[in-house]
Each structure stands twice: as structure tokens, then as C-alpha cells.
Amino acid sequence: xxxxxxxxxxxxxxxxxxxxxxxxxxxxxxxxxxxxxxxxxxxxxxxxxxxxxxxxxxxxxxxxxxxxxxxxxxxxxxxxxxxxxxxxxxxxxxxxxxxxxxxxxxxxxxxxxxxxxxxxxxxxxxxxxxxxxxxxxxxxxxxxxxxxxxxxxxxxxxxxxxxxxxxxxxxxxxxxxxxxxxxxxxxxxxxxxxxxxxxxxxxxxxxxxxxxxxxxxxxxxxxxxxxxxxxxxxxxxxxxxxxxxxxxxxxxxxxxxxxxxxxxxxxx
Numbered sequence: 001x002x003x004x005x006x007x008x009x010x011x012x013x014x015x016x017x018x019x020x021x022x023x024x025x026x027x028x029x030x031x032x033x034x035x036x037x038x039x040x041x042x043x044x045x046x047x048x049x050x051x052x053x054x055x056x057x058x059x060x061x062x063x064x065x066x067x068x069x070x071x072x073x074x075x076x077x078x079x080x081x082x083x084x085x086x087x088x089x090x091x092x093x094x095x096x097x098x099x100x101x102x103x104x105x106x107x108x109x110x111x112x113x114x115x116x117x118x119x120x121x122x123x124x125x126x127x128x129x130x131x132x133x134x135x136x137x138x139x140x141x142x143x144x145x146x147x148x149x150x151x152x153x154x155x156x157x158x159x160x161x162x163x164x165x166x167x168x169x170x171x172x173x174x175x176x177x178x179x180x181x182x183x184x185x186x187x188x189x190x191x192x193x194x195x196x197x198x199x200x201x202x203x204x205x206x207x208x209x210x211x212x213x214x215x216x217x218x219x220x221x222x223x224x225x226x227x228x229x230x231x232x233x234x235x236x237x238x239x240x241x242x243x244x245x246x247x248x249x250x251x252x253x254x255x256x257x258x259x260x261x262x263x264x265x266x267x268x
Contacts, residue, residue, distance in 0.1 A: 012232030015040035017076025019067035022050035024194025025082025031216035051156035053126025088132035107191035122180035125191025
């Protein structure tokens with residue numbers, strides 16, 4: 001009887017909700033789907049308002065609340081804020097306002113700082129993340145490590161426009177990364193969920209000894225932990241249903257997903 005009751009508590013067929021300022025958080029979705037392939041998911045790409053990194057804290061909170069309410073109306077059992085800028089600026093407000101677990105995404109400063117041999121790491125992130133209180137508190141912890149911060153101006157806009165492999169993208173990346181190379185970093189932290197899609201180009205620029213870290217796997221594991229401890233999993237034999245919504249042209253997200261899932265354009 002006890003084990004049957006536990007099974008009822010820990011089973012939850014509602015979907016995992018994710019939102020981002022655009023298509024970049026689909027890199028987080030991929031990590032979650034790979035770890036928990038039987039979980040239903042709903043991904044919300046607020047591309048119309050991308051990038052969040054240029055907006056005020058008040059605007060970011062308002063957009064994050066709008067996205068959260070969309071996902072709650074779709075019965076999301078947990079919400080992954082698959083956007084560094086939204087996490088660092090709005091997750092405190094979201095957690096205080098809504099009665100659902102939130103998983104945030106922050107730049108992976110800790111593993112880079114702990115493993116760096118040169119005691120110098122680089123962080124490529126949006127202006128909204130680098131200027132946020134949460135980010136700066138995280139940086140202060142590792143005062144023995146030199147942290148070279150670089151705002152990735154226009155990178156998100158180019159990714160959203162489907163210009164990942166454009167000459168302009170390569171030129172921008174080179175201008176952002178070369179000063180970090182010159183400073184002898186041995187870790188590069190990607191502080192925006194869009195940036196994992198730039199890893200092939202970044203690897204062409206960085207010397208091979210510099211390791212690249214993003215937050216995808218850590219966010220997926222944390223989501224799994226919260227589902228296990230507080231929310232519940234879908235049935236183990238369930239074939240997942242994955243929904244993708246975007247409020248601009250769906251082609252770029254459809255291409256990023258390698259045409260494996262339909263993407264619906266919806267105004268929100």
C-alpha cells in the first residue's frame with residue numbers, strides 16, 4: 001500500500017515548461033530532453049522581444065511573468081527559465097509570485113573558477129546578465145580568479161536572424177575572444193543560452209587547451225532533481241509530446257531543431 005501511494009505521488013504527467021527570449025534556450029531544452037526523453041515539454045520562444053539583455057530589469061520581469069502565465073495556462077508542472085538574463089533579473093520575483101518550482105540558468109562560473117589552472121577565466125554574456133545583481137554576487141565569490149567579462153553585442157540578434165555562420169558573426173566572435181586569449185584564460189564560460197550554437201565557430205578561434213563551459217547539462221540535472229523530490233515524473237514508458245511556440249517567423253527555430261518538431265507561430 002505504501003509503495004503504491006508513493007507511486008501516485010511521484011507520477012505527474014503534466015509537461016515541463018521552458019521559456020527564453022528567443023530560440024537559444026532550445027539548447028537547454030535539448031539537454032533536458034536528452035536526460036528525460038519521456039517527459040512532455042512546452043518551449044516558448046519570445047523572439048519578438050529578443051534580446052532581453054538590452055532591456056531594463058522591470059521590462060525583463062514583466063516579460064518573464066507573461067511567459068510564465070502562458071506556460072501555467074498550458075498546465076506546466078515546473079518552469080525552466082532557459083535564459084540567463086531572465087534568471088539573473090527576474091527569478092526572485094517569479095518564485096515569490098507563482099506557486100510552481102522554477103529552475104534558473106546562470107553562467108557556470110563555479111566549475112570554471114575551481115578548475116582553472118591559470119586563475120583566469122573568460123565570460124561571454126549579454127549586457128543584462130553581466131550588469132545584474134545576481135551575476136555580480138556570483139563573481140565576487142571567486143575573488144582569487146581573474147574574470148574577464150565580455151558583453152556579446154549583436155550575437156543574439158544574428159542567431160535569431162539565422163546568421164550563425166555569417167562573416168559578421170565570425171568577425172564579432174574574434175573581436176570578443178582574442179583579448180581573452182591574450183589574457184591567458186583557460187576556461188570560457190558561455191553566459192547566454194543562445195551561445196552554445198556558436199561553439200563550432202568559437203572552437204575555430206580558441207586554442208585547443210581552452211575549455212568551453214555552458215549550463216545545459218547542469219540545468220537538466222537540476223530539473224531532474226526537482227522533479228524527483230517535489231513534482232513527479234511522467235510514466236517511464238510514455239512517448240513524449242514536445243510543443244514549440246514562437247511569436248515571430250518559426251523557420252529559424254524549426255531549422256535549429258533540425259526539422260524534427262513542428263514549430264507553431266503564436267502571438268503572445
